[in-house]
Amino acid sequence: MKDAEENNNYRIAVPLAFENVFSHFYFAENKTDLPITKTLLPSFQTILVFNFGSRAFLKSEQNNILEVEKCLVLGPIKQAFDYTLDPGSEILVANFKEDAFYRFFGNVLFDALPIHPDALIQKNCFTTLWEELKEIANTKDRVNYILEFCKPYLREQNTIISLLSDFKEDNLNPIKAIASKINQSERNIQLNQKKFFGYTVKEVNRYERFLKAVEVIQKNAVGSIITDWITVVDQCGYYDQSQLIHDFKYYMNISPTKFLKFQNDICSSKAD
Incomplete structure (x- = not known):
């Protein structure tokens, strides 16, 4: 279990009172001597990332490198991206659910993301929040602190x-x-x-079809079952195999067969 201890990462559930705001929180740290790079699957969620340790980087499909210094908000995540944790990195990610990001930040253009959250509300709230969170040692206590911080800002759904x-x-x-x-x-x-x-609904329907294909492939991998691509196409509602390949190239910039090979380097921000 040495590897698990050095590459500590896990999901944190939210209380029922916040289940329509956040799907979950995600914590990851790198206790090794080398950088760790993972690929994050698209989730169509907007995320808020806090970095409490050394450097953490995001790399888009267009190879744009973005450093997470203290906190950063980005999304909705419609295509996969790589993230790298340097030795000593420690990140905490809040995954906004559906319209909760808009309810929190108000009249925000999603095209303006990624951005430091303070720029969205024109205050230094999140810089102050980051400083307060950094003084809290326990991750669950940090999550509870964020939840309390959110309460006054959330608007009602229309x-x-x-x-x-x-x-x-x-x-x-x-x-x-x-x-x-x-x-x-x-x-x-x-x-x-x-x-x-x-x-749009059309965008998310296409994504959910792709996600179903991912789940079928992952289930086969876990069960050591050879993946029959024709069966995947049929089960997930694709017209043909070329359409399946096209979606994998669009969302992840790799083919389904390469996705199958690199399972250990790919993770999802979707809640279980």
Whole structure:
């Protein structure tokens, strides 16, 4: 278990009172003598990253390098990116759920991300919060401190967003169904979805199809089952194998077979 101790990383669940704000928190640290690089799967969530140790870096598909100094907000994460933890790095990541990022930061353009969160609210709240968190040794206590910090800032969901968030009818188009239910135009529902969530229903449906393929491949890998790509295509609703490959190239810039090979270097920010 030496490797697990040196590469300590785990998820932290949130209390029921915050389950519509954060899906979970994620902690990772590097206690080795060498940098550790992982690939983070797209999650369509917006994340807030705190760095309490030495340097941590993010690298986009376009090879743009971004250093996480104290705190950084980015997303929604629609494509995979690499992150590197230098020896002594220690990060804590808050994963915003659905429209919670907008409810917290207000009228923010998602296209402006990544950015230091203080720039979004034009105050030094997060720099101060980082300094206070750094003095707290226990990770769970840090999470509780962040949750208390959030309470005064969260806005209520509006009616349209509540309906979108709670929509469970897989066989229905949520935009059409909600527009009909509240007697508004489909265009207005679409605009609200994009504004508050940072993505469209069409985008997230494509992502969920890709995620289903990832889960099938990972399940096969865990069970030492040889992956039949035709079966994956059929199970996940793809037209053909080329469409499956296209989605893997789009989201991760690698083929499905390479994804299968590099399982140990890939992680997901989605809650279990």
